[in-house]
Each structure stands twice: as C-alpha cells, then as structure tokens.
Amino acid sequence: MTDLQGHCAAPFEAVRAAFIENFTARGELGAAVCVTVGGEPVVDLWGGWADPGRTREWRRDTLVNVWSTTKGVVALLAQILVEEGLLDLDAPVTHYWPEFGAAGKEAIPVRHLLSHRAGLAAFREPVSVTDLYDWDGVAARLAATEPWWEPGTRSGYHALTYGFLVGEVIRRIVGSSPGDCLRKRVTEPLGIDFAIGLPPTEDGRVAEVVLPPRDPSGERAALFAQASPMARAALANPLLGADTNTGPWRRAELPAVNGHGTARAVAQLYALLAGAPGGPLGPAAVERVRQGQGACVDLVLGAAFGGETELGLGCWLSGRRGSYGPNPRAFGHDGYGGSFGLADPEARLGIGYVMNRMGTRVADDPRKTALIEAVYGAL
Template sequence: MSAHEQQQTPQTHAPIHGHCDPRFAAVREAFEENFRTRAELGAAVAVTVGGETVVDLWGGWADAARTRPWTRETVVNVWSTTKGPVALCAHVLADRGLLDFDAPVAAYWPEFAAAGKEKVLVRHLLSHRAGLAGLREPHSLEELYDWELTTARLAAMEPWWEPGTRSGYHALTYGFLVGEVVRRISGLRPGAFLEREVTGPLGIDFTVGLPAREYGRAAELVPPRAASPAGQEAVFKELAPAAVAALTNPAVGAADATSPGWRAAEIPAANGHGTARAVAALYGVFAGRGAYGGRRILSPEAAERVREGQGSCRDLVLGAGFEGETEIGLGLWLSGPHGSYGPNPRAFGHDGFGGSCGLADPDAGVSLGYVMNRMGPHIADDPRKTALVDALYSAL
C-alpha cells in the first residue's frame, strides 16, 4: 500500500495530543469524554491562567471521512465565537478616545440615521439592542458577501423594535453594524484592524475569513442532524418576525461555511477561523484585564467595560432557547444565573453555532477556547462546551 493510500485510510481511534498541566487533568478527562460519549469528531481546547497556556489539547479528525487527523495547526470556522474579537476592535478604538459608546451611531456613520435611527447609540450595537437583528428585505447569501450592499441596507432599514429597550440576538448583522463603525473610524474592516492591532503583534492564529493559502489546514464542518420539516415549521411558527429574519435571512449552513465565497468574504459575526489556542488568547486579552503575551492591548478600565451589563431580559430572538432572562454586556454575554461561562456570574464569553466557545473570567484570571467540527444543534451551551467549562472550574 502506498503512503498516500495509507494516509487516506480512515482511522478508527481518536488519540488526544498536546499538553495539559496536571492541575487541569479534569479538563483533559472531559475532553476525552466528549469523544467517547458526546459524538465528538475533531476538536481542540485551550486554557490560559494568568496569561500562561496550561491546557492545549487536540484530537480526532479534521474531516467527516476520518482520513485527516486534527493537528496542532488545524483551524476551523468558529461562527459567533468571532463576535468577541470584533467587540475587542471596538473597545480598542474606545480606549484610544476615538469611539464613544454613548454617541449616536450616526455620528460615525451618517447614513445610519435613516428610518428613525438617529438616536441609536453605539452601545446598542454592541449589546444587540439596536433592533436590527435581521434585514427586512430578502437578502441572499451572495448578497451577504457584499459588504457595501449589506451595510447600506442596514443603514436604510427601520428597526424591528424600539432601540435600547430590549436585546434580540443580531446573529449575522452584529458584525456588519459594529464592523462598519470600526471601518468608518479606522479605515479598516474588523479583520484587517484585528490583524494590525492584536493578532499580528501577538502572533495569534486567527483570521476573519480564510485566505486561500490556509485552506489545506481547515477542518471540514459537519452539520447537525436536521430537524424534521414538520418540526422546523413548528419552531418557526413560534418565532417573531425579527427572529425569523435574524436566523434565516439568509440561512447559512455548514456547507456554505466551507465554500470559497464564504471564506473570501468578511462576515465578522460568523466567519472567524482559528485554533482553540487562538480563541483562548483573544479572550485572554479580556481575562488579563487588557494585557496578554507581555503586551497591553487595552487599559484595565477599558477591558472591564466589556462586561458592563446593559440590562437583563428575555432575548427577542433566542428567548425560546433559554429559561428566564439573559444579559449582554458591551459585546459579550455574561455568565449570569445560567452559568453559561462558569459559576462566576460576571464571567463572560461567546458561543458559536454548533458548539465552539470563547470564555473570559478576569476575576479568576482564566480564559478558555474550544473549537470543533461536528456541529451540534445548539446556538449556545452545547453539552461538550459545558463539560469543559465545568471541568475547568472544578480545577481552580
């Protein structure tokens, strides 16, 4: 058998590789358990404590056929876990006095004042309170790839609800809204700004979109098991029009996210690509109160602002998926009573569709990044992520 044929022969086991400080053996055990009992295919998890990487594990396969092992350098689309780095861009600008969270968005983006949005504040964009959870007019996936068209339609549209009064998850629009403010101030879209200010200087392996030269190390996303048509219809009957727009206009699936069009576009709410190590480092900037890798990215005061709660409520888009109320800070979700990011209610983070997660807890000095390619059906709090977070806190 040739070496090529050996490489393409499906493997039947999922060895775990990497480093785990003995103190955090529980994280390794939970990671291994995800493969044994929670249908993990390929994944990686990383933890930092005080800016030091204490867990850096990976295992499984980067493709559904189980012919490509997941390696230390495997990257994957992390969906909405990308929103944390986008929020970081806004906080860098605010820390430099170039962005005022209490200013109207139209002060930076004049066209945004249309359709009664002249009083929408920048903080409303960061906290999903702008009422622009999804576009009103049909918007195709190809149109989503067009930055100018998408931002122009958002600037022209009327909000679904009174801005500032409630949060409703801006699944795809968040990145264009916050990102266009970043672009108007800096001249750069979030991906380029993040590279210039954070990932480049710190050597963090994370991009918004994916350059063609990196395709060979990208994991293949495997979609969650589809609900029955009747089940899907029942779910959408329960959703408000804003929620339907947020989640289906356009609808995006695993196959779309591995296409050249998706990878070439800049969709800052959903098409970040990176390793677990990279996610842990980016959220580690917040966990380190603005400092990471020996560099200060934010002042301590600016880093603290990200978890400035904007009021708890039943989310107008995701409310059916959570019991009770949730609360978003200035760009990230607070752990709150649900314990989504551990037992400290003031820890915070962001999940990505299907399971990925970034977590920051400045009080404990810890960050966590988890990435995977077999998507679960959850928008948040996938059982694999929850097991890893519980294990981390059991070791602290």
C-alpha cells in the first residue's frame, strides 16, 4: 500500500491499526474510513491505490461507487421530505404516483417502499443495464408490476428496485430527480462530496472498482441454491457486471446502487441520519428512521443472514446480530462488495467506509467488522 494519509485522534488509534490490517491481512487495494462523533471527524484516513495497476494513489478526494450504501442516503432524502411536510409515510404511494396502483398495489403505503416490504423486489422480465438508464421506462415497469408476495407481510430485499420506487415518489413530490434533490437540499448546502448521477467533470478522481472473484467461498452459489424463483430474479440483476467503471453507469441515476462519494461524505450523511447537530433531522425524525418494521427471515437474503433481521425505514437495524455495533438500535447499510455507512444516535456516531476491491461476502465483510469493533472499543 501507499503511505497512509489523514488524521486519527489519539483515543481511536485502534481504528488506524484495523484500517492498516485491512491492507496487510485482508487484501485491501485502496480505501478510506471516516468516523464522526457529534458531527465532528475523529478519524479521517485513506490509503492505497485508486486503480488495479497501482498507478494512481488514493487521495483525500477520491470518489468511488458505494453500491447499496447509497440506499441510506435515499432514506435520508425521504425523511427530509417528511420533516418538510411534503411526504406522509402512511399515505398510499398512489397519492404521489397514481400509476403505481395497477396490479393490486393501490393500498401500498410509502413506508413499505422504504422497508422493502412492497413485494416488488424483482422485475418480472429480464432487464439490461441499458434498460436501467431509462428512468421513465423503469418506473413504468414497476408501476405495472404485480407484487411477488402480499405487501407488508414480510421484507424481501429490493436490491435494485428500491432506488426507483422511493426515488419516483421523491421525483413526483419535488419535480426533479433524486440526485438533483440530494444536491440542492443536502450536499451543496452542507459541502458533502457525494452524488447520485456523477458529472463527467469528476471522472478523474473516481477509483476503479475491482469486481470480486467468482464466488470462491461458494456463499453466493449457496444463496442461489436456497432462493425462491423471486429471490433468484432479485439477485440475478445486471449490477453484477463491470459497468460500474463506465461513463453511462456513473452518469445515470440508480439510487439503490450507484452513489459516488468519499468515506468522509458517507460518514457525514449517516451522521445526519443519527441527528448530527445542525442537520435536517430532529430527535423525532431519528426515531422514525429506526422504527422497526417487523423482524423476519428476509425473503431474498434470508439464507445469507441465517436468521431473522429487521429493517427500519430505509436502513438495517443492528439488532441482536450486532451488524452495526453493540447498540441494537444503531443502524446502517452495507454496499455490495464491502462499503458501509453506520449511524448510532446514542453514541452520536457516524461511520463511512469505502473501497475499490470488492469482497465476496453478501453482508458483514470482515473489513467492516474489524473497523466497527475498533471504533466501539475506543468510545
């Protein structure tokens, strides 16, 4: 690896050690981690390489695709609209998006979209990556789709569709895309380096993502073997290809999977979900974000988790599994390959971790676990 850069407050030296060990023992290529307490950064470290050829060092402002860590950012947007009185989570989706009521979906409330309980975890026909770049076309497909299960009864991870479902409600309310809403309401006013739909002017500082090897542990194969036809359709989606490193992918708005940012930005955004001072969410909104929507074995990822999990309104709850540290009411979101964002209101904590060499674990990558354990050990 290149020399480690950034700063780390003295009580958090174990985080620096865990970050270095991710390179020396866990195959890291390039990465960054940021920890904020009370909205202030106590750890902000980066190192390694932004490309597999090791010709570009990872820098303070290196951006990378964080995959599903983006979902927590979309949840933040929705909660801001609730705070502004523009969105009612218990209103039917059709109040904002009338066409959505087709195929028996007229009664589905907005909260089911945020908690992956709408029954729309997969498209019913194959879609290509190019299809995903057509926002109106995807929204029309989802509006016409019949739910795969009775909405509200179980969660089933909406890996790709989540961003279009919640994003279309946001678009109908504000009159512009989720990426534009994020820029105008959050990232520009607060100086946060994160985008959904990256302009070409930023390509020079984007890290090249290295896709994981073909399931050497057999975890994905086992997941598919145990999955229902619906879950297989949800998991066998186009985001598993190398398109993340292309201009069209970066330019598109895929709010479930293609946010680009720094670890600092991820930590700042998840700190806002935890109620950081000066942020858009007050205490009541923070409680709303982590309001459990019902524990169950997830219909898509159940085999990967090996038991019950629970979603709040846009993020996974740490719960008894401790996926986001020892506070069961902490919450966050992992991204495909290893990135994550974490929010802990009690500890006034936000954590962001991003990297470009993707791991093979479906959730709880060992690099993530090591960093979280080190952070909580320092508190």
